[in-house]
Amino acid sequence: MGLLALVEDRPTPKAVYNWRVYACAAVASFAACMIGYDSAFIGTTLALPSFTAEFGFKNYSPSHLALIKANIVSVYQAGAFFGSLIAYVSNWFWGRKNSLYGFAVVFMLGAGMMLGASAERGLGLIYGGRVLAGIGVGGASMIVPIYISELAPPAVRGRLVGIYELGWQIGGLVGFWINYGISKTLAPSHSQWLIPFAVQLIPGGLLLFGTFWLRESPRWLLGQGRREEALRNLTWIRQLPADHIYIVEEVSFIDAALEEQRRVLGGGFWRPFVAVARNRQTQWRFFLGGMLFLWQNGSGINAINYYSPTVFASLGITGTNTGFLTTGIFGVVKTTLTLVWLLFLIDRLGRRRLLMAGAIGGSLCMWFIGAYIKLAGVQSAKKADAKLSSGGIAAIFFFYLWTAFYTPSWNGTPWVLNSEMFDQNVRALGQASAAANNWFWNFIISRFTPQMFLTMGYGVYFFFASLMVLSVPFVYFLIPETKSVPLESMDRLFEVKPARKANKTVLAELKEQDEEFRHDVEGAGLSIVKEGKGAHLEQAMA
Template sequence: MGLLTKIEDRPTPRNVYNWRVYFSSAVAAFAAVMIGYDSAFIGGTIALPSFKAEFGLDRLAAAEVNFLSANIVSCYQAGCFFGALFGYPIGQLWGRKKGLMFAAAVFVLGAGLMLGANAQRGLGILYAGRAIAGLGIGCASNLTPIYIAEVAPPAIRGRLVGLYELGWQIGGLVGFWINYGVNKGMPAGHSQWLVPFAVQLIPGGLMGLGCIFIRESPRWLFSKGRRPEAVANLCWIRNLAQDDAYIVEEIDAMDRQHREQLATVGDGFGAPFRAVFTNRELVKRLALGGSLFIWQNGSGINAINYYSPTVFKSIGVVGTSASLLTTGIFGVIKTAVTIVWLLYLVDHAGRKVMLLIGSLGGGLCMYAVGAYIAISKPAEHSAAAGKLSSGGIAAMFFFYLWTAFYTPSWNGTPWVVNAEIFDQHVRTLTQASCAANNWFWNFMVSRFTPQMFAAMGYGVYVFFATLMLLAIPYVWLLLPETKNVPLEDMDALFAPGVKRWKAHAIVMREVRSRTGMETGASEGGGKPAGGWVEDA
């Protein structure tokens, strides 16, 4: 099996894997570039001496600086939380495409406001801009995975939804290195810290412009009874004629699901609420999807993203330039591993397996870092030494190894799973809930990380490591594998009485039997009737 080999649920024409589906997914995924950039640049930017000097942070006690830094960072996550909730009515009533355009416009407005901050105006306009930008990002974080999942063919759905994660890492990579660049290449002053804020406008503008050229989700159009438009968009995205057998089958599945929706829960704004909260199984599934973001944030990733200078200082890295350089390498590793995850691991190794491996490896690495800090207390000695000890180098190795375990597992997989596991008629609502869960826990971590490091020291690493290991039995017992399962068959994975660690094999046997594929191929042991299909 090659790197780009696809395991299909049914015989699929090569035309389906065309530039249109990749372009549409990439445009939507630009929302993640904005998210990743913010998570990476903000901690380093507010740590620049020029920023501290302009707003008087260099004259405050450490506790006061921690308080203000936490407020600057976390007001963005607060906006994201409410934006994710507002994404439901926007995506339900306006559609995915218009919703993404609206999100991009709100983000650009907020990013523009941030540029008005200076010593005379104070931090108020910065707070307001970050909260407004957060509203746009929260809305986009709801709609982007939904849109991509709805336009993607099953064999590359994980890969395409994974573009969201790749965008996050690309944005993060730029954010980490731009702080290093302005610190080394620009004189200290107002412009030095303003440039990283201004760069936010680029991905926001590109996303808004790109949305003009993509098509609305056919599945959303079907759910609204706009069948002719839905069929036309589906044919455009798949690059196939309306009478092609593949299109006929996919339209039949959408028609069937729409009829079932009308018969069981009806249509309208409140129908998804009735469908979810009157169905115990869906409530359980919603709780499961939302809880994945508790474990994701419990890994410590956002403490590292938003406060990377603090994290590396605790290991013994001193000096603004050294801290930003180390953070930049962290971003490079995340991006490189994300590409491997995107091209191969997510659709071949699967979602569940990667979460289990990431939890075990990441937890052990985080324990190693915490043990080094507890024994050596590098923050007390690194300034005199001027460089990392051999123990410090080992701790950095385990930290970067933790990055390699975390990135292809908990970083993007929860978004992929939540975009897949719900029916079309409730997907916008459930994704709003799951995205809001992410931003709530993101807010909690970003708001209290400085205080945690001040109070707990190495205990912060022990805390996050323990949570990663506790995620292992949780995922094994409760989460079924979802790779290659058609969206219309997701309910079968959660059927009462079916053990979650066996559900994938059972469902894929049924899918392949129904669509004429050889049985047994779901676990990689056989080939589809038409053979493996690779990207041209």
């Protein structure tokens, strides 16, 4: 078993791992580029001298200025929270593809509104535009992971959903560096700070036009009774004929899950809500999914993303360009490690190991940073030309080490888990809940981070370190490993106790079921014709 070896739930033809499934994931993940770009560019834009001068930031007290910055950042998260809930409605009635198109349009309208802001008009257009843009990205954040997970073969599902996280980091990388570039090359002016706002239109436009090429999820189409279209899309995505045994098995698994859904729930928009209300196991999964995003945001990542100049100033880094440069390096580290996570870790090491290792290592780094700030008294140093001490350099090292622990663990893994853990009955509602939880906790952190730094100082780092410690027993005792388990088997996975042993138990059961299925196929007068690792069905000769 090499590092890139795939753990499959059943024999899988090589054709299944084709360019189309990766391309669909990549196009849908332009939504993540929109999110990542905003999380990175807004904090450094608020620190640009041209922006602060145009809107008169120097005339405000520190507490009032912290409130304004917090409002500019957090109205976006508030819009995203409601967008993720609205997406459940559109997802139900219009499907994954059309909903994604609609939210891309809303985002583009919001991004365009922000370009009209000026000293004369005030910040109103930025506030309003960020609400609309937030609704757009909130809806997309609910739809994209579930869309990708429904298209993905189980063995590479984590990798494909991870492309969504990669898009987030690529957007963030551009956002972190763009203000450094314009601050070095352009004189302070209205156009200087307007450029970062305008760049939002690029990933939004790519998503908008890319949705015309995407195919609708076969699982959603089968649930709507559009069987012929579902089979066309599935065979197109898998690059296999409709009578291939892999397609026959996959459709039979989806049909069985849908039949179980109809038997248990019936039909209708409100039935998933009834299912959640009546089923404690489903409620438990909703709780687990939401808590994963509490721990993710409790790591401090969004405090750093949205207020990176403030964070680096607390470590003793002074000067606008120096702060932007340090922030840009942070973006490079995150993007590089996301690639490592995507290609080598998520489908090889699994979800549980990554989360626990990332939390333990990241916590130790946060404890060191907080202790350094406390002992060195960094926050009392006000000189613009102050040099970093050896302790300050060590603190910066531990900050990047924290990034190395956090990025390949808590950055994208909660999204992967939430895209997998809900059964067909409530999957769309579960993803809406997960996205709403993400944006709720994101809003809390982004809204109060400036005030936390003003009042808590070094205690902010101890706060985040403590939450990372608490996440370890949560994952160890409560989160089962979802790696390589088909979506249709998630109910069984969450039934097995203890959670840490559930993955091995379920994969062993699936292997036995696959052998029984093949025996039944041959007993029905059909033969399985081998094709490399795959096979297709043919009528047995008399």
